[in-house]
Amino acid sequence: MSDTARTCYNCNNYFTSYFCGYNSSNCKIHGSLDVDQRERHPDTEAARCKDFEPKKPKKPETEEDRIERLTRALWPNGYRDKRGGSRHG
Structure with a gap:
């Protein structure tokens, strides 16, 4: 189909x-x-x-989209980078 x-x-x-x-x-x-x-x-x-x-x-998933999706799945409340700042969330 x-x-x-x-x-x-x-x-x-x-x-x-x-x-x-x-x-x-x-x-x-x-x-x-x-x-x-x-x-x-x-x-x-x-x-x-x-x-x-x-x-x-659906548009093809870019490498950045895949990394962002996996990051949000692993850290749903965001995570801190090396400087202590929040990456997202």
Whole structure:
């Protein structure tokens, strides 16, 4: 499946949630897509959905972005550099 295909998976309103041992497909506007997949299926419903909003493509992560993301994960409240100043936070 391509990133540009018109499916629920490529819509801003689509999300999954882990429930009873499986990932359930949901829409922020229309609710559960798992109730009756003969009626509403994530692969086909977006073709006729009036509320379809395509996801914006993610920009590639730079080395600085990766370092910042990892730093915030390791030190969520910030950390002090050698001079005692706060790096972020």
